[in-house]
Amino acid sequence: xxxxxxxxxxxxxxxxxxxxxxxxxxxxxxxxxxxxxxxxxxxxxxxxxxxxxxxxxxxxxxxxxxxxxxxxxxxxxxxxxxxxxxxxxxxxxxxxxxxxxxxxxxxxxxxxxxxxxxxxxxxxxxxxxxxxxxxxxxxxxxxxxxxxxxxxxxxxxxxxxxxxxxxxxxxxxxxxxxxxxxxxxxxxxxxxxxxxxxxxxxxxxxxxxxxxxxxxxxxxxxxxxxxxxxxxxxxxxxxxxxxxxxxxxxxxxxxxxxxxxxxxxxxxxxxxxxxxxxxxxxxxxxxxxxxxxxxxxxxxxxxxxxxxxxxxxxxxxxxxxxxxxxxxxxxxxxxxxxxxxxxxxxxxxxxxxxxxxxxxxxxxxx
Amino acid sequence: xxxxxxxxxxxxxxxxxxxxxxxxxxxxxxxxxxxxxxxxxxxxxxxxxxxxxxxxxxxxxxxxxxxxxxxxxxxxxxxxxxxxxxxxxxxxxxxxxxxxxxxxxxxxxxxxxxxxxxxxxxxxxxxxxxxxxxxxxxxxxxxxxxxxxxxxxxxxxxxxxxxxxxxxxxxxxxxxxxxxxxxxxxxxxxxxxxxxxxxxxxxxxxxxxxxxxxxxxxxxxxxxxxxxxxxxxxxxxxxxxxxxxxxxxxxxxxxxxxxxxxxxxxxxxxxxxxxxxxxxxxxxxxxxxxxxxxxxxxxxxxxxxxxxxxxxxxxxxxxxxxxxxxxxxxxxxxxxxxxxxxxxxxxxxxxxxxxxxxxxxxxxxx
DNA sequence: CCTCTTTAGTTCGGATACTGTACTAACTCG
DNA sequence: CGAGTTAGTACAGTATCCGAACTAAAGAGG
Numbered sequence: 001x002x003x004x005x006x007x008x009x010x011x012x013x014x015x016x017x018x019x020x021x022x023x024x025x026x027x028x029x030x031x032x033x034x035x036x037x038x039x040x041x042x043x044x045x046x047x048x049x050x051x052x053x054x055x056x057x058x059x060x061x062x063x064x065x066x067x068x069x070x071x072x073x074x075x076x077x078x079x080x081x082x083x084x085x086x087x088x089x090x091x092x093x094x095x096x097x098x099x100x101x102x103x104x105x106x107x108x109x110x111x112x113x114x115x116x117x118x119x120x121x122x123x124x125x126x127x128x129x130x131x132x133x134x135x136x137x138x139x140x141x142x143x144x145x146x147x148x149x150x151x152x153x154x155x156x157x158x159x160x161x162x163x164x165x166x167x168x169x170x171x172x173x174x175x176x177x178x179x180x181x182x183x184x185x186x187x188x189x190x191x192x193x194x195x196x197x198x199x200x201x202x203x204x205x206x207x208x209x210x211x212x213x214x215x216x217x218x219x220x221x222x223x224x225x226x227x228x229x230x231x232x233x234x235x236x237x238x239x240x241x242x243x244x245x246x247x248x249x250x251x252x253x254x255x256x257x258x259x260x261x262x263x264x265x266x267x268x269x270x271x272x273x274x275x276x277x278x279x280x281x282x283x284x285x286x287x288x289x290x291x292x293x294x295x296x297x298x299x300x301x302x303x304x305x306x307x308x309x310x311x312x313x314x315x316x317x318x319x320x321x322x323x324x325x326x327x328x329x330x331x332x333x334x335x336x337x338x339x340x341x342x343x344x345x346x347x348x349x350x351x352x353x354x355x356x357x358x359x360x361x362x363x364x365x366x
Numbered sequence: 367x368x369x370x371x372x373x374x375x376x377x378x379x380x381x382x383x384x385x386x387x388x389x390x391x392x393x394x395x396x397x398x399x400x401x402x403x404x405x406x407x408x409x410x411x412x413x414x415x416x417x418x419x420x421x422x423x424x425x426x427x428x429x430x431x432x433x434x435x436x437x438x439x440x441x442x443x444x445x446x447x448x449x450x451x452x453x454x455x456x457x458x459x460x461x462x463x464x465x466x467x468x469x470x471x472x473x474x475x476x477x478x479x480x481x482x483x484x485x486x487x488x489x490x491x492x493x494x495x496x497x498x499x500x501x502x503x504x505x506x507x508x509x510x511x512x513x514x515x516x517x518x519x520x521x522x523x524x525x526x527x528x529x530x531x532x533x534x535x536x537x538x539x540x541x542x543x544x545x546x547x548x549x550x551x552x553x554x555x556x557x558x559x560x561x562x563x564x565x566x567x568x569x570x571x572x573x574x575x576x577x578x579x580x581x582x583x584x585x586x587x588x589x590x591x592x593x594x595x596x597x598x599x600x601x602x603x604x605x606x607x608x609x610x611x612x613x614x615x616x617x618x619x620x621x622x623x624x625x626x627x628x629x630x631x632x633x634x635x636x637x638x639x640x641x642x643x644x645x646x647x648x649x650x651x652x653x654x655x656x657x658x659x660x661x662x663x664x665x666x667x668x669x670x671x672x673x674x675x676x677x678x679x680x681x682x683x684x685x686x687x688x689x690x691x692x693x694x695x696x697x698x699x700x701x702x703x704x705x706x707x708x709x710x711x712x713x714x715x716x717x718x719x720x721x722x723x724x725x726x727x728x729x730x731x732x
Numbered sequence: 733c734c735t736c737t738t739t740a741g742t743t744c745g746g747a748t749a750c751t752g753t754a755c756t757a758a759c760t761c762g
Numbered sequence: 763c764g765a766g767t768t769a770g771t772a773c774a775g776t777a778t779c780c781g782a783a784c785t786a787a788a789g790a791g792g
Contacts, residue, residue, distance in 0.1 A: 002749085003372070003749070003750060003776080003777050003779095006368075006372060006777090006778065006779080007777080007778070010778095027739075027740055035780095037740080038742075038780070039779060040741095041741060041742065042742095042779095062789080063738090063739085063788085063789080064737075064739070065737085065739025065740070065789075066739050066740040066741075066787040067739085067787070068740060069740080069741085151687065151691075160690075160691050161687075211600070211601040223655070225655070227598065227600075232598075233657075234593075234656055235576065235593075235657050235659045236688060236691070238653075238654075238688040238692070241687055241688075245654060246651065248615060249613070249615070258685035284624070285612065285651050287604075288608070289589070289591070289605060289606065289611070289651075289652060290598070290600055290605055290656075291599075291600025291601050291605040292600070292601055318623065319623040319624035321607055321610050321622050325517075325526050326601070326602040326604070368748090368779055368780075369780095372748095372749065372778095373748085373749065373750095376750095391769070393768075403769080403770065404750080404751075404752080404770090404773095405751080407770060407771065408750095408771095428760080429767090429768085430759075430761075430766075430767050430768070431760075431766085431768025431769070432757060432769045432770075433769075434768080434770090435770085
């Protein structure tokens with residue numbers, strides 16, 4: 001750490017503040033971040049040079065004193081690609097820095113019984129279309145993230161297993177090229193539930209809860225765990241496999257080898273009441289181990305309605321040790337089924353927010 | 367964050383490096399931390415002024431060049447108190463900054479069927495004796511942490527429930543006074559399993575694993591979860607309640623209200639083979655949710671021998687999803703049963719390492 | 733319409749902490 | 763005893779932050 005790291009950190013703090021809390025004046029930023037007005041001015045000048053923030057027409061509110069000029073994250077000019085491969089569709093979207101989803105392209109078709117090459121070609125097509133849209137709208141895309149329904153190693157770019165996709169030990173290092181992304185384009189991948197949780201953190205329950213578990217039922221059953229505003233990925237990125245928590249040791253055998261995994265109770269003709277009970281059993285374990293503020297039900301579980309959520313909450317609170325003092329809230333996700341897709345783009349955007357200096361300055365002598 | 371925070375951070379980095387990696391020369395520190403020699407010299411001078419490090423007699427190794435003067439953490443002069451209340455004993459210890467346990471005092475007696483006041487008086491006595499020892503040895507104690515067998519809120523200084531101690535909703539805000547600790551003495555408290563995990567992180571498995579789950583069987587059954595070298599406490603400090611993971615839904619009722627909790631299978635006449643199977647069932651869930659590198663068996667589970675650990679590992683790996691790529695290691699703790707006690711002192715010491723500037727400078731004009 | 737007050741934002745001097753280079757210190761080797 | 767090597771210090775240069783003083787732009791009030 002040296003002086004430039006301090007600068008980097010402060011740029012990140014200011015940009016994050018603008019992205020999360022919306023446009024405001026330099027003066028307000030100074031107050032809210034604890035930095036001085038002078039420093040904030042310098043930081044904003046820097047961010048303006050990088051095209052990450054912009055001055056806005058601020059309505060003169062008729063208040064005493066010199067009117068402020070609000071600055072806001074440059075939503076219109078910077079964005080990221082979110083990609084997704086799911087059991088029955090592939091999709092690509094562009095989300096801008098202000099958090100708006102600017103374009104979505106999908107190709108709905110079963111991906112289970114075709115070759116990986118076919119699926120990748122489908123993904124390439126929607127990706128190309130999304131990038132063309134971005135170019136047309138003047139959005140500078142600074143990275144892409146791919147959501148996958150399985151165990152992923154983001155570092156090695158390997159998909160270990162995606163049971164519902166029938167993919168095993170897939171080496172995805174050449175994927176960026178196959179998708180025809182630009183050379184050296186920042187490209188990462190992650191588990192679909194993790195990215196769904198990230199979307200929830202930025203655009204949903206995250207506004208209310210600091211620590212929560214996002215349960216994603218799309219094909220399989222996964223969970224993304226957010227603790228203190230940070231995603232818990234585990235030592236190897238395998239965390240959150242809620243579907244394979246055993247709730248009935250004498251139950252039906254699961255594809256994973258064990259018996260009575262929660263996932264074996266999740267099928268189209270499942271009795272909601274019974275599912276609520278089994279889900280609550282699995283969540284009770286999660287609460288005992290992780291102690292989150294809330295559980296957010298996503299995917300097809302959100303569609304089961306508030307009644308289902310209440311049933312889960314009741315079962316959950318009944319026998320949970322800490323429920324008397326801090327009962328864990330159970331909510332339905334307010335995001336659409338695109339949570340993972342949007343979360344993927346969000347993950348890519350987070351890289352800029354964490355370090356705005358990766359975007360080059362376009363200052364020129366005057 | 368400003369310039370002085372940079373300084374604080376670097377002081378912390380250097381001190382932590384010395385504590386964890388042992389004494390070494392300024393030059394070596396510079397290389398290993400990436401700081402320049404000049405900066406390290408300045409930082410060491412500062413730490414010397416605070417009495418946190420000391421220059422050592424370095425054996426001239428007969429190597430070419432000017433011989434180095436090693437500096438090391440001032441183990442002999444700075445330390446912290448670790449306190450513990452358990453079902454059948456209270457204890458106090460002093461651990462110095464170098465990690466050595468300098469004194470331990472215990473009072474073994476059942477704490478379950480006596481008043482809280484009696485227990486606190488017992489703890490006060492061992493605390494006073496430990497502090498007297500510290501004074502005699504010239505150790506400046508900079509704080510204390512208390513390990514408790516139950517759900518603790520460290521901020522509010524409340525013990526919500528300690529089932530095995532029969533304590534409920536105990537307000538411990540006046541405890542520092544009752545123990546006759548000095549006025550404004552930094553005093554915190556935490557769950558016994560969490561602190562055991564901290565001890566394991568600093569003095570045991572932590573050297574080998576970045577993320578692990580420490581299973582503590584002492585009275586009840588708890589777990590301390592370490593992820594990326596940091597303790598996972600949960601949103602309310604309730605994380606790690608491994609004892610109340612349900613492994614047999616139709617099993618015996620547990621004090622917590624549920625049936626077939628892991629803890630109900632842990633009694634003196636338990637069949638080790640059966641216990642291994644149930645423990646592995648619970649740990650499989652932990653691995654699926656948290657994805658640690660290893661599980662460390664502590665307390666009475668460590669005493670069951672390597673055979674038991676192997677049995678747990680075999681059961682665990684059988685049906686765990688990610689085991690094929692990253693099997694979770696199962697180890698016995700190498701620490702004594704004092705893990706939580708030592709961990710408590712370690713937690714207090716960590717405060718200095720995190721911010722060495724809390725110790726005043728004793729520089730004087732010359 | 734002019735002055736006072738209020739709030740926004742900039743400029744500038746002072747303090748601080750880091751870096752890199754040049755230096756001094758202390759030892760071994762031949 | 764000098765050349766070579768490594769440890770540690772001194773010092774100038776640079777970047778950043780802060781605080782105070784300043785300029786800018788509006789409303790309030792006579």
